[in-house]
Amino acid sequence: MKIINVVGARPNFVKMAPIMTAMARCPERIQSLLLHTGQHYDCQLSGTFFTQLGMPRPSVCLEVGDGTPAEQTARIMIGFEKVCQVERPDLVLVVGDVTSTLACALAARQCGIAVAHVEAGLRSFDSTMPEELNRRCTDQMSDYLFTTEPSAGENLLREGIGAEKIHFVGNVMIDTLLQQRQRAAERSLLRNWCLQPGEYGLLTLHRPANVDSPEVLARLLEVLAVVAQQLPLIFPVHPRTLKVIDRAGLTGFFTRSFGTVGIRLVDPQGYLDFLHLMMHARLVLTDSGGIQEETTVLRVPCLTLRDNTERPVTCEVGTNVLVGSRGERLLQEAGGILAGRGVAGAVPEKWDGRAAERIVEVLLNRLP
Known part of the structure; x- marks a missing residue:
């Protein structure tokens, strides 16, 4: 099973690190590649994260650089389509809601490749936010939708996503926090x-x-x-x-x-x-x-x-x-x-450091 894991901006690295670790525990069943679109190219915003989080260096970097969301989307799609044609993965896994998330999901679907979206179903219901557009469009194209909280699954069901595609796994960002x-x-x-x-x-x-x-x-x-x-x-x-x-x-x-x-x-x-x-x-x-x-x-x-x-x-x-x-x-x-009147709070359900394990378990059970 060949999986291309996509990162492009600072939040992606924190979310992808535990997923890559979990996949690496199954080398006989998963061949995982890390692709960096280059959406964030500043070393402090990108480079140090690979070292600090123990991630492998990307197998491919598209180096799309700066630009408007439309310009970046176009460059990412053109570059990623070529990667998909060469690598022919079984699945493309995207995380979060940045430009790279939407662009790679769309390019993968146009190549007939299945898509998994980690952190699916989150909604601000604010259409002026670029991230909201990215989330909604990516979810509609995805075959596997991994959610961090119950409200996300409810949003997806209201939008017509089949329940069989939705998997409440917890929060991979919290996996990394607890590890580090x-x-x-x-x-x-x-x-x-x-x-x-x-x-x-x-x-x-x-x-x-x-x-x-x-x-x-x-x-x-x-x-x-x-x-x-x-x-x-x-x-x-x-x-x-x-x-x-x-x-x-x-x-x-x-x-x-x-x-x-x-x-x-x-x-x-x-x-x-x-x-x-x-x-x-x-x-x-x-x-x-x-x-x-x-x-x-x-x-x-x-x-x-x-x-x-x-x-x-x-x-x-x-x-x-x-x-x-x-x-x-x-x-x-x-x-x-x-004045000492802050909210004490509690830890949400399944934010226990095992979200990445649950994602990989779903993929191993569902993919051919």
Whole structure:
């Protein structure tokens, strides 16, 4: 059984690592190849992940580089079609909801190859999000849909997906977190920056709705600066966000010092260092989907700077609270956390570190 596993952007690597490990335990039945589309080409966003997560180097790299979603989709499809024609895999496995996910799923289907989608069925019901389009389209083309929470399966059934295709397996991102948690705890980043656990917050921003408009980003930073007067915020800044900050002249919102009031910009961090920062933070402010899940398992309070989430279990069971990006709710919830009134949360069903094992078990039982 030959399987091409597709990665293209930072979140994909964390999700794919345990799947590759689980497949490697069955060499007599599975021949797995790792393909990197090159959607994220920055070394810090891609290269260090292979080393830190113990992943094999990609068998193929398409090196599609930067561009609009349409440009990247076209280049990925052209390149991936050629790979499929040469390798003739039995299955293409894609994860998450990035451009590479949709492009490779579509190219595989056009070549008559079965598709498996890991993290299927998640829905924000916000059609302005590129990720929502990617998720919905990929699910409609997939033969195996692996879900992380019960609501995802319910969404798929409502959209007409056959129940026999849906498999509730848990969360592969949490597989990686549990495997790497101790290594991350032992990192020296806090010591190097003279920070103490619980004495800072962690901030991430990259959603187009929050960062593409200088006016929107400036208003959000004004609110975050108020929070940062009570708790210093560490902000590993995404390259896209940094470009907007520089172009719009918003550098005045940031401090140059660690451990003092204000927002401190830092470079993007590798997986282990970012996990180290997250597990020791007093609170996390983010617009990322995956961070909502990781903070839930780490039992760290998370305020999501969005009006919706495709991961409702993190709010229903976990530590996540939706606060939007306009200010009042954000300040209210942050103040409650700093006063000791954060949500305690619990770990969702099947987020136990065995999701990848369940995926491989399904494939071994169902594929010819």
